[in-house]
Amino acid sequence: MGLIVENSRVGAPEQKLYRLVFESEAARTAQPGQFVHIRVTAAAAPLLRRPLSIAAIDAARGRLTVYYRLKGQGTELLSQKRPGEKLDFLGPLGRGFTVPAAGELLLIAGGVGVFPLLSLGEEAGRRGIPSVLLWGGENRAFFAAAAAVAEHIPVRRLATADGSFGDRGRVTDLLTSVLAPPAGRTPC
Ligand SMILES: Cc1cc2nc3c(=O)[nH]c(=O)nc-3n(C[C@H](O)[C@H](O)[C@H](O)COP(=O)(O)OP(=O)(O)OC[C@H]3O[C@@H](n4cnc5c(N)ncnc54)[C@H](O)[C@@H]3O)c2cc1C
Structure with a gap:
């Protein structure tokens, strides 16, 4: 479980873009390129978790940030969550990127x-x-x-x-x- 710190719209409403910041121990192990799988409701539907990529990792404060675009029922329900609410998620999941040792x-x-x-x-x-x-x-x-x-x-x-x-x-x-x-x- 994570604890939601921020879940707010970014930019004009028609862009339907949201930033979700939550506190979790997962921030201490997350790697760039991994994602979280979020259960958007405790109800039976929608049943499937929604995958969102980890966009920022703040290991010191134990916070992860994801950005999402409203698509359907799942992301719509996610956008209704408020700071202070718990976030049911699995993660970090997937193989992270390899950060090169040199170059650009x-x-x-x-x-x-x-x-x-x-x-x-x-x-x-x-x-x-x-x-x-x-x-x-x-x-x-x-x-x-x-x-x-x-x-x-x-x-x-x-x-x-x-x-x-x-x-x-x-x-x-x-x-x-x-x-x-x-x-x-x-x-x-
Ligand atoms: C690894 C991964 C990372 C992603 N990262 C981001 C991100 O950072 N930001 C962002 O805005 N979107 C991201 N997406 C897309 C995002 O997961 C979908 O937009 C979201 O699940 C839509 O859910 P919905 O209920 O709002 O829409 P729906 O109408 O239910 O679904 C819209 C589309 O999302 C697909 N989808 C729904 N649930 C899943 C699932 N559990 N697994 C795979 N596909 C699913 C559906 O097949 C459909 O094509 C990512 C997807 C994947 C697979």
Whole structure:
């Protein structure tokens, strides 16, 4: 069981994005890339737990943060939970990412797929490994809501499908331009 510290909407209501912070011993062992499996109700339905990626790990204070988008009944019920309530979850689950010992991390995400990469970027930063986040989203409104989410990853390039913010196109287009060799050089 965790204890909910915060469960609040992030950004404009139409983005349907929420941040959930809870206290748990699991924060002492969680690794970037792992997830928690949350039981959103004590009632019989919805029966299945909902998986959410661990976006931030505060081992010192024993807190985990997840971000979620309202999708259906499960996330809707989760959004109704209040600080001070208990959180029934399993975790941390899954295999975490390996943080490299040297070099630079190139993190690539589309939309809410960024969440599991946030804790990786944070942990890499703690170990002196810089990260660059390439992040694609639907439009400017998405990033207006989500900007604070990735604030601890300093260098990033953004792309929107409609060109309303950052580069126009997909995040894979950003990747192509980042990987392109400097003018005058051919790739090996
Ligand atoms: C490992 C993992 C990590 C995830 N991390 C995040 C995250 O950090 N933030 C975020 O917003 N979303 C994340 N998701 C997606 C999130 O779990 C779903 O959006 C959520 O379960 C939807 O539940 P719902 O009841 O609101 O919607 P529903 O209408 O019930 O479901 C919407 C979709 O979610 C799928 N789903 C529901 N329950 C499960 C389950 N127990 N296992 C697998 N799929 C399920 C359904 O098949 C359906 O396709 C993650 C999913 C996985 C598998």
